[in-house]
Amino acid sequence: MKIGIVGGTGPAGTGLGLRLSSVGYDVDIGSRSSGRAAEVVEDTLEQWTDSNFILRGVSNEEAARAEIVVLATPWDSCAPTAKSFKELLKGKLVICMANALARVGNEFHALYPPRGSIAADVQAAIPLSRVSMAFQHLPAKELGEIQNNMEGDVLVCADEQGSIDETIQIVEKMPSLRGLDCGSLANAAPVEAFTAVLLQLNQLYKTRSSVRITGLE
Numbered sequence: 483m484k485i486g487i488v489g490g491t492g493p494a495g496t497g498l499g500l501r502l503s504s505v506g507y508d509v510d511i512g513s514r515s516s517g518r519a520a521e522v523v524e525d526t527l528e529q530w531t532d533s534n535f536i537l538r539g540v541s542n543e544e545a546a547r548a549e550i551v552v553l554a555t556p557w558d559s560c561a562p563t564a565k566s567f568k569e570l571l572k573g574k575l576v577i578c579m580a581n582a583l584a585r586v587g588n589e590f591h592a593l594y595p596p597r598g599s600i601a602a603d604v605q606a607a608i609p610l611s612r613v614s615m616a617f618q619h620l621p622a623k624e625l626g627e628i629q630n631n632m633e634g635d636v637l638v639c640a641d642e643q644g645s646i647d648e649t650i651q652i653v654e655k656m657p658s659l660r661g662l663d664c665g666s667l668a669n670a671a672p673v674e675a676f677t678a679v680l681l682q683l684n685q686l687y688k689t690r691s692s693v694r695i696t697g698l699e
């Protein structure tokens with residue numbers, strides 16, 4: 483199965499792409515410049531030359547042709563970028579991993595887009611696609627360190643049950659990660675916003691925190 487990551491050349495998209503390719507997905511890392519994507523992928527694969535990972539650097543347009551698409555641009559470009567590929571994204575699962583954050587002094591604060599969450603904004607921009615929200619709380623650096631399993635829960639929201647289930651299936655291909663059904667995109671706002679709290683914890687406790695929900699089997 484091919485997964486395209488639009489805006490995949492940043493640390494989050496590249497880390498997720500490498501991890502997904504390490505569990506058998508065929509991954510296209512997209513960029514506004516296919517040359518830049520090719521360079522980023524070459525650097526990313528440098529220490530994995532003996533692997534059979536399928537990871538390619540392509541244009542965002544090419545990444546949007548994949549069967550499943552992840553949006554990994556900065557939050558304010560997610561909806562406009564998705565809209566620019568709306569024909570290619572029609573009917574597809576589009577996973578939005580963005581967080582809207584602003585640094586204010588020493589703190590990170592959550593920003594709330596007009597529909598409450600970036601994922602809801604993206605769904606409104608591409609109504610004929612099936613948008614889910616996931617991966618907000620996984621730190622990019624650890625995503626890219628594929629020699630280590632990542633522990634934690636990935637909170638997933640979408641307006642359609644099939645989109646939640648498909649997203650959780652992808653999450654759980656990655657060892658030690660658990661995907662949790664957190665309901666419709668109405669719940670995406672607090673999930674996205676909670677990232678500000680994690681970043682605050684990281685700063686105060688000099689760590690890289692993630693999320694684990696207790697009380698579930």
Ligand SMILES: NC(=O)c1ccc[n+]([C@@H]2O[C@H](COP(=O)([O-])OP(=O)(O)OC[C@H]3O[C@@H](n4cnc5c(N)ncnc54)[C@H](OP(=O)(O)O)[C@@H]3O)[C@@H](O)[C@H]2O)c1
Nearest residue numbers: 489491492493494513514554555556557559580581621622
């Ligand atoms: N960093 C983390 O630990 C982390 C963890 C979980 C989720 N996230 C979320 O995941 C997303 C990606 O994070 P990141 O840290 O990798 O972000 P980033 O480095 O700031 O941006 C990712 C890529 O987006 C593209 N981009 C930048 N401005 C754009 C624009 N105006 N229009 C279209 N594309 C643009 C750039 O690629 P090209 O120049 O190659 O096109 C860039 O490499 C963010 O929304 C972030 O909130 C981040």
